[in-house]
Amino acid sequence: MSCLSGANLGSADVKVDNVSWGPSASEPLILKPLSFHLQAGRVLGLIGPNGAGKSTLLRLLYRFNVPATGRIEVDGQNIWSMAPRAVARVVAAVLQEQATDFALTVRDVVALGRLPHRLGFSTTNEDDDMIIDEVMERMHLGALAHREFGTLSGGERQRVMVARALTQLPKVLVLDEPTNHLDIRHQLEILHLISDLDLTIIVSLHDLNMTMQACDDVLVLKDGNAMGFGPPDQVLxxxxxxxxxxxxxxxxxxxxxxxxxxxxxxxx
Incomplete structure (x- = not known):
């Protein structure tokens, strides 16, 4: 059975309850209190103009920033009551900008996704290698396996980081503008991947037409405020x-x- 099949990956319920964020208690909130409930296996698209709060919300969802108010639950468990390693086993993130100075090969970077599943200083095992190889094949990275990450184009780096996230075998996948730097073919590949995985996916996108095609629900943000949530044909x-x-x-x-x-x- 494929390591990326729904039976192995699974998906999770995500509940955001009255969540907000600001740089400090004395400064205005960048993200105003908002709530939504994303059912397991659905794809949520975050849309809004630059500065709307999309990346801020994503940073809260993958446990980078602590909410000023509210809580975020994955399958009913507050992510801030979980150990960081435990969160990394259920939530994976792909960011807009990636470091380019890794002294690592493409396969080495993809293999980093297995770290949350290892014990202590253990190295990759046969199951890890199978997962890494399958993900690299799916993301068409086999020919780049031994290239240094820093020598890749922006689009190639983005595909490597999506592959790294998938090797975590998460239940929730957070993607911040995943089609940036990609040509049309690879944009379509990312869209196909989103629709093909049995995961809960939260993705920020600038292209509204792409959002309507790829997403089950949308959350519209403006100036840190939630303007609408629900199926695209009802909200947009x-x-x-x-x-x-x-x-x-x-x-x-x-x-x-x-x-x-x-x-x-x-x-x-």
Whole structure:
């Protein structure tokens, strides 16, 4: 059985209850209190203009920042009541920018995803190697296995970091703009991967049309406030999109595919 099958990965319920964040108690909140409940196995797209609070929320979800208020639960357990290693076994994250000075090969970087599952100073075992090899094949990284990470293009580095996250075999996958630096082919591969994995996925995206295709739910943010949450066809009205992004918006149905697509113009 594939190590990436739903039976092995699984997914988790994510509940965000009255969560907010600011740099300090004396400074204004960057992310205002918000709540949502994402059911296991669903894909949530975070959308909003630059500075809306998307990356701030993601940093709370993968336990980088402590919420100023509220709590985040994965399968009913507060992630701040769990040990960091235990959280890393259920939540994996892929960030926008990656360090380029790793003195490691591509396979070495991908193998780092197995660290939360090891005991003490143990090295990779046969099961780890099988997982690493399968993930690298799935992400089309076999030919790059022995390249140094720092020599890769931005798009190649992004695929390596997605692979590293998948080797953690998480239940929740957090992706911050995963299609940045990718050409059209690899953007489509990432979208296919999102739809193909039986995981709970939370992803920030700039492309609203991509969001409608790839996501089961959306959370719309503006100035740190939640403007809407739910299925894209119920939340993403032309009025809401126009207000959030300060553009004129039209929603059109493509005749051949019967899919909806937004078009935009600058507001006057």
């Amino acid at each position: 009205s032309t009025d809401l999109v126009s207000s959030v992004f300060d553009v004129s918006t039209q929603l059109e149905q493509l005749s051949l595919s019967q899919t909806n697509q937004f078009t935009f113009q600058l507001s006057h």
